[in-house]
Every structure is written in C-alpha cells, then in structure tokens.
Amino acid sequence: MGNLITETAIRRPASLRVAVAEDGALLREGLVLLLEAIGHTVVGAVDGGEKLIELMSDEPVDVAVLDIRMPPEPDGGLTTARRLRALYPQTGLLLLSHYGEAHYLMEILRIGTEAIGYRLKDRISSSDALHDTVLRVADREIVIEPVIAGQLVESPGGGPDELGSLTERELGVLRLMAEGRSNAGIARQLFLSPKAVEKNVASIFAKLALPTDATSHHRRVLAVLTHLRARRER
Numbered sequence: 364m365g366n367l368i369t370e371t372a373i374r375r376p377a378s379l380r381v382a383v384a385e386d387g388a389l390l391r392e393g394l395v396l397l398l399e400a401i402g403h404t405v406v407g408a409v410d411g412g413e414k415l416i417e418l419m420s421d422e423p424v425d426v427a428v429l430d431i432r433m434p435p436e437p438d439g440g441l442t443t444a445r446r447l448r449a450l451y452p453q454t455g456l457l458l459l460s461h462y463g464e465a466h467y468l469m470e471i472l473r474i475g476t477e478a479i480g481y482r483l484k485d486r487i488s489s490s491d492a493l494h495d496t497v498l499r500v501a502d503r504e505i506v507i508e509p510v511i512a513g514q515l516v517e518s519p520g521g522g523p524d525e526l527g528s529l530t531e532r533e534l535g536v537l538r539l540m541a542e543g544r545s546n547a548g549i550a551r552q553l554f555l556s557p558k559a560v561e562k563n564v565a566s567i568f569a570k571l572a573l574p575t576d577a578t579s580h581h582r583r584v585l586a587v588l589t590h591l592r593a594r595r596e597r
Contacts, residue, residue, distance in 0.1 A: 372551065379425040379501050383408040384415035384443065385459070386433040390484065394428060401494040401528075411435060412443030425501050426455035431467060441470050448474050455500035459484050463511045476584065480506035505543045505584050512541035528570045536563040570581050 381403050385391040388410075395405045399546055406422040409415050411434040414425065431440040458471060463483055471481050474577050482499045486508060487493045499506045510581040529537065532553075539549045546560045553560070573589075 377498070377558065378401060379403045379497060380406050380423060381497060382406050382415060382418055382422065382426070382427045384410070384412060384422045384440070386410045386432060387430070393488075397488075397490050397493050398497070401490045403497065408553045409557075412439045412446075415443055416450070417444060419454070420445065424451070426453055426457055426497050428457045428497070430456050431460045438467075438470075441467070442473070444471070444474050444479075448479075453478070455479065455497070455503070457482065457497060457500050459487070459504070461485075463508055463514065465511060465514060466510050478503040478505075480504075480568075481511065482506065482508050483510065486510075498593055499543070507584070508541050508544050509538070513538055518526065527570075533563050533567050533570070535558060537567055537587065538562070540567070541584060543584050553597065 381398050383391060383394050383398070383405060385394060385408070389408065391408050395408050398405050406424060406467055407418040409418055412429070413435060415429065419427065427444075429440040429443055429547050431438055433439045433443075436442060440458055444458060447454060447456060456474070457480040458467075460467060461484055472478060478500055480496055482492075487496055492590065496506050498516055526534070535553055536549055539552055544552065546557055550560045551557070555563075571592055
C-alpha cells in the first residue's frame with residue numbers, strides 16, 4: 364500500500380512471553396488470567412517496578428505490561444518504563460491507566476515511539492482487545508488509546524489552527540492515524556478503499572504541513588502527535 368505499516372509485515376509468534384507489574388491484586392490476577400487464556404506465557408506478575416526489573420533480569424520477555432501509577436512513586440510505571448527501555452530496548456512496553464491523560468501520553472512518547480502502548484484499563488478488559496494490543500506492541504508498533512488520540516485531534520489549543528481546514532473524513536482518518544493504524548486498518552475501520560485512505564492521508568499531510576517522506580508508521584504517528592501537542596501548548 365506504499366505507506367507505513369504493511370499488513371503483510373512479519374509478526375512475532377502469537378504466543379508471547381509477558382511480564383506484568385500492577386499493584387492492584389485483583390487487576391493483576393485478572394491480567395494474568397486473560398493473557399494466559401489467549402495463549403501467552405506470563406513469566407511473572409509483581410506489584411512494583413523494582414520487582415519487575417528484578418524479574419526481567421532473569422526472564423526474557425517480549426512485552427512488559429505496567430501500571431502507570433504504582434510503586435515506588437506515584438507515577439512509578441513511567442520511571443520503570445524508562446529504565447526498561449534503556450536496559451531492554453527490544454522489549455515492548457504496554458502502560459495502563461485508569462484515566463486518559465494527555466500528559467501521560469507525552470511522557471510515553473519521550474520514552475519511545477515504537478514497541479510501546481498506552482491503554483486504559485477498562486478498554487482492555489476483553490481478551491480480544493488485550494490480545495490485539497500486546498501483539499501490536501510486540502510487532503514494534505505504537506498503540507495509543509483511541510480516547511486519548513481523539514482528545515488530541517478534537518481539542519487542540521486555542522487560536523487559529525490548521526485542523527480547522529480538515530474535512531470530517533480527514534479528521535476521522537487522522538484520529539486513526541494517531542492510534543497507530545495502518546492505511547489498510549483505517550480503510551477497514553471507515554469502510555473506505557485503500558486508495559481513498561491514501562488520498563486523505565496525503566491531504567492531511569499537506570494541510571498540516573507534515574513531512575510526507577516518513578518511512579515507518581511510528582514516525583507518522585509521532586509527527587501527527589507532535590504537531591497536535593504544539594497546538595495544545597501554545
């Protein structure tokens with residue numbers, strides 16, 4: 364399709380090695396049950412960041428699932444994620460939160476723009492949603508909670524902005540781009556042809572003055588979110 368994610372890209376095995384860090388016992392146990400039910404191997408489940416780092420020093424992991432707000436500090440999951448990215452740059456990181464916060468997303472983007480995700484806990488309570496998310500993170504995608512992506516697209520900072528020039532269809536495409544969706548994925552979501560999506564993407568880049576020569580999907584997402592962050596922070 365000539366753009367950023369190819370649907371034929373090689374995926375990691377459907378069965379992944381996953382580590383879980385969540386200080387709430389019920390949710391921690393629930394995540395373990397869900398992950399095991401969909402065929403993944405949970406190498407360990409702990410209640411804090413230091414324990415997760417210790418666990419991963421002995422166990423190879425494809426994806427680490429972390430609560431953003433957990434020990435050793437209020438936003439300890441972010442601190443742990445930074446350390447894990449430095450120690451294990453190939454390991455996927457999925458950060459979870461009860462609440463959708465744009466500032467959390469910006470901190471996560473500073474950690475990395477590939478093999479990383481930010482999802483709300485109540486949105487991944489189904490096995491299908493959790494399975495899709497961990498596979499995409501393991502495939503080195505960036506996975507952004509649709510609610511957060513929608514907030515960034517729909518609620519930019521005050522003053523004139525280029526988003527006002529986008530059509531309703533282009534805003535819908537932009538929202539799915541910000542979630543890390545491929546052109547083929549956007550086409551399926553919006554019931555459009557791949558060619559129609561490509562046309563909308565090209566129009567979005569032109570109207571927002573974003574670079575059109577990106578070679579990977581996470582650079583496209585980063586370009587979109589960086590632009591939207593700049594609008595919000597004005």
